[in-house]
Each structure stands twice: as structure tokens, then as C-alpha cells.
Amino acid sequence: MRKGFDNQKxxxxxxxxxxxxxxxxxxxxxxxxxGKLYDDHHASRVLPGFEPDSKLRMLMQLKDQVEMxxxxxxxxxxxxxVRGDLGITYDNDLLRLKSIFEEKGLYVGSVCITHFxxxxxxxxxxxxxxxxxxxxxxxxxxxxxxxxxxxIVSQEGYGRNEFIETERPLVVITAPGPxxxxxxxxxxxxxxxxxxxxxxxxxxxxxxxxWNLPLNHPVNLAYEAATADLNDVNMxxxxxxxxxxxxxxxYNRDVEIFPVLKAIFERIYGESMYxxxxxxxxxxxxxxxxxxxxxxxxxxxxxIRRYYQSLCSIAKGKAREEEAxxxxxxxxxAQVTAQDRPVVPAALKRAEETGLPAAAMELPDGTVITGxxxxxxxxxAALLINAxxxxxxxxxxxxxxxxxxxAPIQKLKVEYLGSKNPRLHMEEVLIALSASSxxxxxxxxxLRRLPDLRGSQVHTTGMLSANDEKTFQxxxxxxxxxxx
Numbered sequence: 048m049r050k051g052f053d054n055q056k057x058x059x060x061x062x063x064x065x066x067x068x069x070x071x072x073x074x075x076x077x078x079x080x081x082g083k084l085y086d087d088h089h090a091s092r093v094l095p096g097f098e099p100d101s102k103l104r105m106l107m108q109l110k111d112q113v114e115m116x117x118x119x120x121x122x123x124x125x126x127x128x129v130r131g132d133l134g135i136t137y138d139n140d141l142l143r144l145k146s147i148f149e150e151k152g153l154y155v156g157s158v159c160i161t162h163f164x165x166x167x168x169x170x171x172x173x174x175x176x177x178x179x180x181x182x183x184x185x186x187x188x189x190x191x192x193x194x195x196x197x198x199i200v201s202q203e204g205y206g207r208n209e210f211i212e213t214e215r216p217l218v219v220i221t222a223p224g225p226x227x228x229x230x231x232x233x234x235x236x237x238x239x240x241x242x243x244x245x246x247x248x249x250x251x252x253x254x255x256x257x258w259n260l261p262l263n264h265p266v267n268l269a270y271e272a273a274t275a276d277l278n279d280v281n282m283x284x285x286x287x288x289x290x291x292x293x294x295x296x297x298y299n300r301d302v303e304i305f306p307v308l309k310a311i312f313e314r315i316y317g318e319s320m321y322x323x324x325x326x327x328x329x330x331x332x333x334x335x336x337x338x339x340x341x342x343x344x345x346x347x348x349x350x351i352r353r354y355y356q357s358l359c360s361i362a363k364g365k366a367r368e369e370e371a372x373x374x375x376x377x378x379x380x381a382q383v384t385a386q387d388r389p390v391v392p393a394a395l396k397r398a399e400e401t402g403l404p405a406a407a408m409e410l411p412d413g414t415v416i417t418g419x420x421x422x423x424x425x426x427x428a429a430l431l432i433n434a435x436x437x438x439x440x441x442x443x444x445x446x447x448x449x450x451x452x453x454a455p456i457q458k459l460k461v462e463y464l465g466s467k468n469p470r471l472h473m474e475e476v477l478i479a480l481s482a483s484s485x486x487x488x489x490x491x492x493x494l495r496r497l498p499d500l501r502g503s504q505v506h507t508t509g510m511l512s513a514n515d516e517k518t519f520q521x522x523x524x525x526x527x528x529x530x531x
Contacts, residue, residue, distance in 0.1 A: 051341030052096035052332075061331045062108035065250075068329055069112070069216050072248030075240060077233040078329070080221040081253035085147055090254055092525070093269045093346040094332065102252075106219065107151055114156040114215040115148050117141050118222040118232050121169035122162045130224055138172050140223040145181075156213055157182035161228030164188050184209040186228065186235060193231075193307045200314040205238035225277075230304075234311055241315050248320065251301075251327045256281045258295045258325050259333040265346035265381045267296055272353040272377050275370045287323035295325040347383040348504070354378060354385065355527035359510055362530035388527065390506035393417055395529075398508040406430040408524070409504040410437065420470070423453050427507060427515050428476040434500060435480075435493040447490045448479045473518040500524055 069076040083089075084102050091097045098104070106113055123137045130140050145155050158176055160169050163185045173183045186208040189199055198204045211232075218236070220229045233249050240247035255270035267281050284297040286305055301324040308327075312319040321327050336342055354374045360366035378384065385391050393407035393415050403420040406427050410416065416437050418430025436443055456475060460466040471479065477497075484491035501523030510528045511519075519526045 049338055049341035049344075050096040051336060051338040051345065052094040053335045053337045054096050054098050054101055057097070057101060057332060057335040058105045058108060060334060061102075061105045061329075064329055064331050065109065065217065066112075068248065068250050073246045074216045075218070075245055075247040076216065077218050077220060077236050077247060077249050079229045079233050079249070079251045080219055081225075081229070081251065082255070084219075084221050085144065087254065089269075089273055089349070090332075092352075093266050093342065093349050094336065095341055095345050096337075097332075102254075103148075103151060103153075106153060109217060110152050110154070112215055112217045113219055114154050114213050114217065115145075115219050115221065116157055116159055116211060116213070116232070117144060117155065118159045118161055118220055118227045118229050119172075120162045120227045121160050121164065121166045123224070123227065124160070124169045124172050125166045128224070137223040137227075144221070144223065154215070155181075156215075156218075157184060157211055159184045159186055159211055159228075159232050161186045161232060162188055182212070184211045186232060193304065196307070196310050196314060200238060200311055205235040206242075208235045208239075210239040211236060230308075234308075237312075238315055246316070249327070250329050252329055253301075254330055254332055256296045256298055257333040258284075258297060258328060258330065260296065260336075262296050263380050265343045265350070268377045268381050269346040269349040269353070270298075272350045272374050275353065275357065275373045275377075276366060278373075284323050284325045287325040290322040290326075295323075297324045301327075347381050348388060350374065350378055350381050351383060351385055351388045352525060352527050355506075355529075358530040359528055362510065388504070388506065389415055390504050391527070394506045394508050404507065404509045406505060406507040408434050408500075410434065411499070411502045423450065423457075423470060424476060425468075425470045425472055425515075427473050427505075427511065427519075428471050430505070431473055431476060431500075432480070432493075434503070435496050438496040438499050439489075439493045441489055441493060445489060447487065447493055448476065448483050452479055452483055472512065473515050477518075497522065 086099050087102060088099050091099045119137055119141050128137045129135065130137060133140065148155050158181055160173060160183060163169060176183050189204045191198060220232050222229050237247050237249055256267040260267055262281055262283060271279060271281055280299045281296055282299055282302060284295045284302060287293060287295045305324045309319045354371065357366055357371040357374055361368055361371060390407040390409050394405050397405035397407060397417040397419055401419045404426045405417060405419050407415055407417045408430055414437060416430065416434045418426045418433050420426045421429060432447060433443060453471060456471060456479060457469040461469050480490055480494055484494050503524045505519060505524050505526045507528045509531050516526065
């Protein structure tokens with residue numbers, strides 16, 4: 048797999064750029080962190096070489112200056128909103144993030160509950176946090192937000208919010224997910240800091256779209272595909288073009304809200320610190336691409352993956368057809384089709400040959416392996432065994448798990464657990480392989496190659512169970528499935 052992104056250069060350049068931004072103000076910068084701070088797997092897929100924890104590692108370069116404030120909406124607590132990729136509620140994810148940040152040596156100063164309107168569950172969560180020794184602040188709903196600027200920038204608006212006491216020059220505002228109120232928290236703090244005679248600054252860290260790549264660069268198109276359900280659209284920043292005569296890329300929501308932000312800045316300070324949404328950003332990712340073609344190719348693959356995910360969501364009744372139509376248009380712009388994903392035709396061909404569900408995997412070195420459904424194994428379980436054999440240099444006819452080992456597991460599934468499907472799934476076959484490794488040296492050799500599957504691509508000719516999807520995810524394998 049070709050490397051397209053210099054991760055070390057990014058960590059160094061990004062941390063230095065943030066230091067420079069802090070120096071522009073009274074040594075106090077509120078940095079809104081959009082997207083995922085800790086586990087940004089989308090970035091690692093479209094920018095090969097970008098590590099999922101790069102942004103966290105970058106902040107660790109500044110850890111003596113950084114203070115984290117984690118924001119959560121009272122409305123999300125009330126609704127038990129779940130983070131889709133992890134399957135946990137936002138309040139539990141907040142505690143997870145706090146633990147991760149502190150393990151990395153980053154100081155978490157407090158939690159801010161936004162959109163507070165007396166929600167009982169939010170009060171209970173605040174009580175829980177305070178019993179853990181965590182400082183908690185409340186920010187309230189403001190009528191007419193974000194358009195009623197005279198009310199917003201007043202004692203009855205931002206002035207009503209509790210001022211978050213912070214100690215360090217760089218205050219990173221992050222959250223479990225979108226819509227948590229990060230930007231409003233930053234702006235409220237600017238108002239309160241100004242009242243205290245401190246000219247604090249605001250900046251936004253948003254990895255995508257990358258402002259200094261072309262509008263229709265596949266990396267930026269992949270971001271549109273990833274946010275197709277939100278209907279985000281990349282666009283040329285008209286304010287930056289007018290102010291500086293330079294064409295940069297932003298997305299519609301930041302462009303639409305900028306006149307409001309500018310008016311708020313002017314009402315707080317008497318002038319705006321920024322002339323465009325692009326000015327607010329501090330992202331240096333575009334300067335660290337070292338192989339543009341590798342990033343274009345990886346991003347094209349990401350758009351195809353998003354297309355299949357959308358089709359499956361539609362089939363499950365979890366998305367609208369317009370989402371898939373939008374991604375189809377993005378595929379056209381990126382000049383890719385489903386057939387450009389090598390595992391798709393390979394899986395379809397295997398299914399046609401056998402008349403049963405099949406799967407195909409492209410290993411990191413480009414080798415394509417297939418798996419078929421049999422009386423003993425499901426297609427994905429067979430694919431996993433075949434891939435491990437290929438990596439370990441074991442002849443494909445060798446039985447790593449004998450039928451005598453599989454039979455008792457099938458009996459357990461059907462006779463005692465009530466399953467109608469006797470075939471072993473992926474997790475079950477891994478357990479069987481692990482058990483066989485104590486007596487079969489080749490099974491042990493194959494099992495040791497599991498980490499080498501990370502980064503592989505898989506396509507299946509039908510949708511999988513949640514367990515199989517989770518197993519692929521844990522192995523770091525990128526999955527697509529036909530919507531049937």
C-alpha cells in the first residue's frame with residue numbers, strides 16, 4: 048500500500064501552526080475540534096500514512112499548554128443518543144474520551160453541558176460527574192439562536208452561561224459527536240473573557256474538506272460522501288475569495304454561518320478577527336500530502352465503500368435513496384465505479400460459480416483471495432482461513448481446523464443454542480483455530496498472521512450479521528457488501 052501522507056511532518060507542522068495562532072491573541076485560544084479527535088479512521092483511509100490518533104499525538108506536543116473541555120448536549124443525554132461507530136451513548140463516550148485523554152497525559156479541565164433547559168437526565172449526569180470529582184458547567188438555550196445577535200451577545204444570552212474556569216493558553220473544545228454545541232461554547236467563552244479584559248481568540252480545527260486542495264479533488268469528494276446523510280456540500284469559500292482573491296475550499300454550513308459569526312465577533316470586540324471561514328481554520332493536512340496519486344486512489348476507494356454502505360442502509364430502512372444518488376454523483380466526479388474495487392467482481396464471480404453467497408479479500412500486497420459457503424463454514428469464515436493460509440504460505444488444501452473440531456461447535460449451536468445455521472461464523476472459526484493451534488503447528492503459524500490482515504479490503508455478496516461486521520472492524524479490515 049503506497050504511503051501518500053507524511054504523518055510526522057503533519058504532527059510537527061500542525062503543532063507549530065497552533066502555537067503561532069495562540070500568539071496572535073492574549074495568550075488564550077479556544078480551539079474548536081471538529082470531527083474525531085482520537086480515532087479518525089476516515090482520515091487514515093483517504094490519506095494513506097495518516098495515523099488515526101495523529102491529532103491526539105499532535106496535541107501531546109503541546110500538552111503543557113493544553114486544557115481539554117469536553118462538551119455534551121443535554122438534549123443528547125435526554126435522548127440517549129448513540130455514537131454509531133461504537134454503539135455507546137454520548138454520555139458514556141464522554142467518560143471514555145476523558146479516560147483516553149488523561150492516559151495520554153492531557154489535562155481535562157471540565158465538562159460543559161450545553162442546551163441545558165432543566166432536563167432531569169442531564170442533572171443526574173452532572174451529579175454523577177461531580178461525584179467523580181469532575182468540574183461541570185451549564186450553558187443554556189438562547190431564544191432565536193443563532194440569528195438574534197443583540198440577545199445572544201448580552202447578559203441575557205452568553206452572559207447567562209456559566210463561565211468555564213480554565214488555566215492554560217490553549218483550550219481545546221471537543222465532544223462525543225456533532226451538534227453538541229462546541230462553537231457556541233467557544234463564543235460564549237470569548238464574551239466572558241472580554242468582560243474580564245482578556246482578548247481571547249477562537250480557531251477551528253476541521254480536517255475536511257482540505258482547504259488548499261481543489262474543490263473536486265477525490266479527498267474532498269470523499270468527505271462529501273462521508274457526510275451524505277447530513278447533506279453537506281463542499282464549496283469555494285466566497286468570503287476568502289472576495290477578501291484575498293484566493294480560491295479555497297470550505298463546506299456549506301461554515302460558509303452559511305460565517306456572517307453570523309463575524310457579526311458576533313464585531314459585537315464582542317468592535318471588529319472581526321477573521322475575514323472568512325478559511326481564516327478561522329488551522330488545518331495543515333493538505334501541506335503534508337507527499338503522494339497525491341496515492342491519496343486520490345485511496346479516496347476513490349473510500350467513495351465506493353461509502354456507496355455500498357449507503358445501499359445497505361437503504362435496504363435496512365435506515366437511509367433514504369437520495370443519499371445513494373448523491374454518492375453516485377460523487378463517484379462520477381471522482382471517475383470511479385464499483386468495478387474499480389477489485390474485490391467486487393472477484394466476489395460476484397465466486398458466487399456465480401457456486402450459486403451460494405461468497406466473499407473476496409484483497410490483501411495489502413494486492414493479492415485477491417476468495418471464500419465460498421460450505422456445509423462447515425460461512426463464506427466470510429472460509430475467506431478468513433484462506434487469507435491466513437496465503438499469508439503464512441500454507442497450501443490451500445491443508446486443513447487447519449479438522450471436521451472433528453468443527454462438529455461439536457455445530458452441535459452446540461443447533462441443538463443447545465437454537466441456531467438454524469450450523470455453519471461457523473468468523474468469530475467462531477477464530478476460536479476453533481485458536482483451540483487447534485495447541486496441537487497443530489500450522490494452525491498456530493496461521494493464527495500469528497492475523498495482524499497482517501489489517502488494511503485489507505473485503506466484499507461480500509450479501510449483508511452480514513452484526514457479529515461478522517464487528518469482527519472485520521476489529522481486525523482492521525475494510526468491508527463492503529451487496530445490499531441483499
